[in-house]
């Protein structure tokens with residue numbers, strides 16, 4: 001599922017980044033997530049935090065994309 005339409009980032013991209021140990025600031029700096037129009041900021045941060053806690057399950061598994 002696309003979370004950030006400005007930068008074409010999916011929830012799976014966020015989950016993968018978290019699995020690599022990236023911080024929120026690093027993710028934003030690297031991808032511009034939530035920093036173009038800002039509409040995705042709350043949702044993206046929520047996914048990031050839940051992925052970090054291990055409680056987020058992507059809506060569409062990577063292998064089905």
Ligand code: FES
Pocket residue numbers: 003004005006007032033034035036037038039040041
């Ligand atoms: S939708 Fe993510 S910055 Fe615009």
